[in-house]
Each structure stands twice: as structure tokens, then as C-alpha cells.
Amino acid sequence: TGDGLTWAEQAAASGPLNEVTRIGQYRFLHPDGTVHLMTYSAGVNGFLPVSDMIPTPHPLEPWHLQQIEFAERQKAEAAAAAEGDDQA
Template sequence: MTHVAERKVKVILAAFVAVAFAAPQYDYGPPADHSDESSEEIDVVPILRDDRVHEEDGTYNLDVETGNGIVLSQSGSPVGPDNSVVKAGEYSYTAPDGTPIHVKFVADENGFQPQSDILPVAPEFPHPIPDFVLEQIRKAAEEDAAAARGEGKDDSDSDSHSDEDEAPSYLYSSPL
């Protein structure tokens, strides 16, 4: 092997070694113990109940309860379009301000549909429809009905105007 070829092999080998050392190292073990005085204590929340049943046909039931009051109960089955999973269930927890939260839900071809007293509701129409708006609606309905009967505008107030006068002008000068 020539001196130039040896040098190329060494450069390529060095590049591979550099790439290998630069690659991120993934650690799939438990999180590192950060017991610094500056870090906050991490509360470990125990799982009180975790019951799961998975059937071969894709149906499942899930019931989970944690030590901090979170409760989840859910069941699902691949009965939706294209065997998509349709699921229903409920969950509850206590909000940081002490409010108890309880949500029932269905998730199907129409999306996620939660039901709960805590969810916002669109307000009622804030005020009655003003009379002038109702008058405009009434007038428009009368004009539509007259047009449907083939009745035109009353010609009594058009005196000497012709149909040509009704068309918009494309000239930007004073009228003759």
C-alpha cells in the first residue's frame, strides 16, 4: 500500500472514531440521582391500582388509581372505521386550587368528546336583536317575496328616468 493510501485509510478511520464518540449516548436506566442541595425534592406518587385487561381481538379495559387522587377508567374496542379503536371512560383528579375535576369522555370517529361541569359553555346571545335589525330583515323578506312574484320596483317615483339611467356610469365626468 502506498504512503498516500495509508494516509487516506488513517483519515477515514479517525473520522469514524470521531463520529462514534460524538454520537449521543442513550441511557435507558433509572434517572440519575441529583441530590444537590439546590435541586428540589421529587415526590414519588405511588400507583395504588393498575388493572389492565387486553384481549386478543383488540378490546381492552384499564383502571388506574394513584396515591395523589388521580383515577382513570377506560375501555376500548377496534369497532370504528378501518378497525380504529373506539374508547370511552372517565377520569378524575383534584386541581391545584382544590377543585374536584371529573370528566367523562368518548373518543370515536367524531373525535374526543369530553363531558364535564368544568368545561366552558358558550354564553347565551348577550342581548335581544335590535328593532332596526328586525326591520331590515322584514324589509329584505318582503323584497325577496316581491321579486319571487315577478313584481318590480314601483315606477311612480322614477318620473322621467329610463332604465339606462339606472345602470352605473363608466364615465368620470359630470352628467349631461
């Protein structure tokens, strides 16, 4: 095609229940010329794509984790205080 789209997929049944697993890939060109390649498998574990184009979160820094833990403690303390108010 004009955008360089190629696609291939294979499927096979396996296991005691003949679960179908598909593996495949597709490739196309973005308007800026960047090649997009996605490989995937799909089966009992769902759709599992693999590509450099999939956004991934940045690793959390230690201070991020400390803030999350602090917020969780505050929520737990507020819930405990609210439970104490309900019993009074």
C-alpha cells in the same frame, strides 16, 4: 397519586371497518380541593369530552342575535356595493 388522579379507559372495535371507539374518564383534585371529573368518548366522531369544568358560552339574548343579523346585512350590502363599483 398525591393529587388524587385516577384514570380508566376501555376500547373496542366495531362496525364494518372495525373502527376503534374509546370511552373513559379521569379525575383529579385541583389545589383548592375542587374535584375535576372528565368523561369522554373518542372514535370516528373525534374526542367528545363531558364535564362540568368545560367552559360553555352563555346563551345569546335576542338583542345579540339582532346585532349579528344587522352586521351580516351590512357586510352583504358592502359586498354588493363593491361588486357594483367593479362593474362600473
